[in-house]
Amino acid sequence: MLLFLYLITYIDKVNIGNAKIEGLLPDLHMNGYQYNIALSIFSIPYILAEVPSNISYSIFLARHTILGIIMTCTGTIKNFCEMVAVRFLLGLFEAGLFPGAILLISRWYLPCGTQTRLALLYTSAATGGAFSGLLAFGIAKMDGIGGYEGWRWIFIIEGLLTVIMGVVCCLLLPDSPALSKWLDEDEKRFLTLRQVTRATVADVDESKNHNNLLTFWTVVSDWKVNLLILANWSQAVPNYALKFSLPTIIKGMGYKSANAQLLTIPPYACGAISSYVLSVFEDRYNWRLPFLVGPQVAVVIGYAVLFVKTPDIKHNIASCYFAVCLACSGLYPILSAVNAWNIYNTAGPAKRAISIGYLICMGNVGRIVGSYIFIEREAPRYPTGYGTSLAFGAAGIVAAFALEFFLKKSNKRNAQLGEDEIRARYTDVQLYKMGDRSPLYVYKL
Template sequence: MADKEAAVMHLEDQRAQGISADDAEFLSNFSNEEKKIVLRKVDMRLVPMFVLLYLVAYIDKTNIGNAKIEGLLPSLNMDGIQYNIALSIFFIPYVLAEVPSNIILNRLKRPSRYLGFLIACWGIIMLCTGFVRNFAGLVVIRFLLGLFEAGFLPGAVLVISKWYLPNETQTRIAILYTSAASGGAFSGLLAFAIAKMDGIAGYEGWRWIFIIEGLATILMSVACYLLLLDSPSLSPGWLTPDEIRFLEVRQLAANNHGSHHEGFDKKVILSVLADWKIYLLILANWSNAVPNYALKFSMPEIIKSMGYEAANAQLLTIPPYSVGALSAYGFSVFADRFSWRMPFIVVPQLSLIVAFAILFSKAAEIENNIALCYFGVCLACFGMYPILPGVNAWNVCNIPNPHKRAVAIGYLICVGNAGGIIGSYIYKTDEEPRYPTGYGTSLSFAVAGVMACLALEFCLWRANKAKDRMAMSEIEARYTEVQLREMEEKSPLFKYTL
C-alpha cells in the first residue's frame, strides 16, 4: 500500500495541471514558517471583514423577530399567520438567486465591488422597513431583502475557497459563521437599546431598529467596497511577490484533479444537479437550517413565554448565541486539524436531538421548567452552529473543479436555505408556549441529518476503498492523463475527505 501511495503522489505531481517544474520546486521550498506568516496575513485582512459583514447580514435577516416583541404586529395590524408569511417570503428570492449570484461572482475579478453593491442595496431596503405602513408593504420589503442578501453567504464561502486550501476552510467558515451566533446575541442587546428610542420623531421603537441597522449596513457596504480582499494577484500592497506566487500556485496544485478550462460550462450545473453526494449534504444542512431559522425568529418570544418581560427576553437571547459561537469555532478547529468532517457534524446534531427532546417534552409547563427549557435553548444553539461550517467544508473538500465548486457552494446553500421556508411556519402563535410543531419538526430534521451524514461517510469510505484496490498499472493502462483530469473527483487518484 505504501508503494502505491508513493506512486500516486508521484503521478499527481507530474499531472498537476498548470504547475511547471519551477513552480513545483518553488512550492516545495516554501517553508512552513513562511506559510504560517502569509496565512496569518490573509487571516488578519480577509476573515475579520467577512465576520463584520456576516454579522450585519445576520442582524438584518433576523431583526424582525426582535421587532415583533417591540410591537411590530399590532402597529401594522397583522396577525400570527401574516407574520409567518412575511418571514417565509424572504426565502423565495433568497433561495432562487444564490446559484446565479455565485456564477456571476466566480467570473468577476473584484468580488469586493459586487458584494459591496449587494450590501448597499439591502441596507437601503432595511432602512425603508422602518417606514413601512402595512402588511403588503412589509411583504414587498422582505422579498427584496431576500433577493439582495442571497448572494452574500455563498459568495463569502466561494471567496474563502479561493484563498485557502480545502483542509483550511472549515475553521475560516466557522469564524465567519460565529458572527451569526454573535449576531444573535448582539441583535438582542442592540434591539433592547434601540427600542428605548420609542417615540422619538414620532416613530415606534421597532421602527428605529430597522432605521438604525439599515444605516449601519449602508456604511458597511462602503467598507466592503474599499477593504474586502479580491485575489492574491490584486494584493501587491501587502503581499510580497513570493507570497502571491505561493498562494496562486498552491491553489493550482490543490485543484490538479479538476478541469481548469476558462469561462463557464453549462455542463457544470448538470454535474452538480446529478451529484448524489450533495443531496445528502443538503439533508445534513437542513438539520441546521430548519431549526436554526425557526428558533432565531422565535427565540425572543420563547424566552418571553418563560415569564420575562420583552426587555429581559431580548437580553436573555445573548447566552444561547454565545454558546453557539464558541461551539462552531471549537468543532471546526478539530475538524480541520484531523481533516475529518463527519464526527464534528454528527456530535452537534446529537446535541440538537437532546435539546429539542427536552423542549418538546417540557415546554407545555415552561414556567415550571424555566432552567431546564433555557438549557435546552442553549444546547440547541450549541448543536446548530457547527453544522453549517462542517457541511460546507465537506462540500468544498470533495470538489476539485473550481467552476463546479462555485456552483455546488451556491446550490448547497440555496437548497439548504429552503429550510428557512419550513422554519418560518413551524412556530405557531396559537401553540405557544408548547410549540409541538416547532420542536417536533426540528427534532425530526436533526435525526434525518444524522442519518444523512452517516450514510455519506459510509458511501465515501466505500468509494475510497474501491479506488485503493486499483493498482497503478491498471490505472495507467485504463485511463489517459486527460481522462483522469476530466473524471475530477471520480478519478481513482482522488481520495474523498470523510
C-alpha cells in the same frame, strides 16, 4: 472583513424577531400567520439567486464590488422592512453574500484550513444573534423619537450600519492575495502559488471553458451533495425557525420584552463558542464526521427537552433555557462542517462555485419549512416547531453517517482497481473531465 459583513447582514436578517415583541404585529395589523408568510417570502428569492450569484463570482473578477453592492442594497431595503414585498427584495439582494464569502475563502486558504475560517464566518452569525438582542434592547428605547415606534428604529439604525459596511467592502476587501495591500510581494507569490500547485489540470481546463449548465447538472446529480443537503437541513430548519422565535419563546417564560431581548444573548454566545472550538479540532484531526454528528446530537437532545418540558414552561424555566442554549451550541457548527466537507470533495473551480451556491440554496429550502413550524396559536408549547426540529436533526445524523459510509466504500472500490488499470480504461482527458468522479480521486473523510 467577511466576518463583519456577515455579522451585519445576520443582524438585519433576525431583527424582525426582535421587532416582533416590540409591537410590530399590532402596529401593522398582522396576525401570526401573516408574520410566518413574511418570513418565508424572504427565502424564495434567496434560494433562487444563490447559484446564479456564485456563477457570476466565478466569471467576474471584481467580487468585492459585487459583495459591496449586495450590502448597500440590503441596508437600504432594510429601512422599509415593514412591507412584505420588500422582504422579497431583501432576500434577493442578500442571497449572494454567504456563498460568495465561502467561495472567496476557498480561494485564499487550503482545504485543510477552510473549516476554521468558515467557522469564524458562521460564528459571526451567532454573534450577530447576540448583538441583535443587545442592539434591539438599546434601540427600542428610542420609541417615540421622530414619531417612530421603537421597532421601526431597529430597522432604520441597523439598516444604516449595513449601508456603511457595503461602502467599506468596496474599498477594502481584496478578491485575491495578489490584490491585497498588507502583504509583501513574497507573501503574495507564496499564497498564489500555493493555490496553483494544489489545482488539478481539470481545474485549469475548466477555468478556461465554462459550461455552467452541464456543471450545474453534475452538481445536482451528485450523491455527495444531496446527502450534504439533508445534513444541512438538520440546522437550516430548526435554526431559521429559532432565530425568529427565540425572543418570543423567552418572553413566554414570563420575562418582559426588554429582558427577553437581553436573554437571547447567551444562547447565541454558546453557538459562537462551540462553532469555533469544534472547527479548530476538526481541522487539526482532519476528520469531519464526529464534528458534524456531535452538534447534531446536541440539537436532538435540546429539542427533545423543549418538546417535553414546554407544556409547563413557567415551572421548567431553567431546563428549557438550558435546552435552548444546548440547541444553539449544536446548530451553529453544522453549516461550516457541511460546507468544508463539500469543498474538500469538489474538484474544479466552476463546479466548486456552483456546488457551494447549490448546497446553501437547498439548505435555504429548509428556511421555508422553518418559517411555518412555530405557530402562534401553539405558544408556549410549540409542538410542531420542536417536533419538526427534532425530526430534521435526527435525519441529518443519518445523512452524515451515510455520507461517511459511501465515501469510504468509493475509496475502497477505486483502490482495488489500481492506477494502471484505470489509465488503460480512460484517457487522461477523460479522467480530468471527471474531476471528483474520477476513479483516481480520493475522497476526504
